[in-house]
Amino acid sequence: MLKVFLRSLFVVLCLAGLSEPALAVAVDQPLDDPRQEARARAIHKQLRCLVCQNQSIEDSNAALARDLRILVRERITAGDNDEAAIRYIVERYGDWVLLQPPVKAGTALLWIGPVLFLILAIAVMVVWYRRRSSPVAGAIEPLSSEEQDRLKNLLADRDQQ
Incomplete structure (x- = not known):
């Protein structure tokens, strides 16, 4: 029984050790050229995160936003200008990916x-x-003097009975 437990523990620890490199790539790798990195970040601010919807891919922590940031950096490294890199993303995801749609x-x-x-x-x-401000049809109007006299007479007759 102890042998089975130790084997299971060993397998779990090995799997945990294999998953550690996945955490190492969570941070974006900036480009070596600062001008290219500045261009990439400017493009990132123009593209919408498709998961978060109201954030740019620059501000989002979603995995898809990270993938889009990497894709933009790859396009810039390949020699695309800003418009070509944006057009490449729009061709794949549609105009909705732009924070300012045309x-x-x-x-x-x-x-x-x-x-x-x-x-x-x-x-x-x-x-x-x-x-609200117009008079309502059939609204109650004040009684005329004749109607007030008649009402007084009717009430007086009722009180006498």
Whole structure:
């Protein structure tokens, strides 16, 4: 029984030792040329993390963001200019990978949508305000002097009975 336990422990420790190198590559390897690294970081700030969605790949800790950072660095090392490196990523992941998507027919709703929503919200508020401030049909009006006299007579007759 002890022999089985020791074998199992040995296997677990060996597997743990094999997984240690995976932790060593968690940090991005910067490029040797500082100008190329600065270009890569500028591109990283323009690309959206597809996992986090509202972060650039520069700020994200997701594995996919790390892979995209490595891919951008590879493209720069291969001699691509900034536009070519960005175009390479966009061809594979679509315009959605850009934090600032281009204005074109496919992305028009992204640019016009907030304005349309604002106009709709203002229209709803105007309609709501007009309905509240306009007199309601069948609203109670103050009694005329004749109606007040008649009401007094009816109440007096009721009290006498």
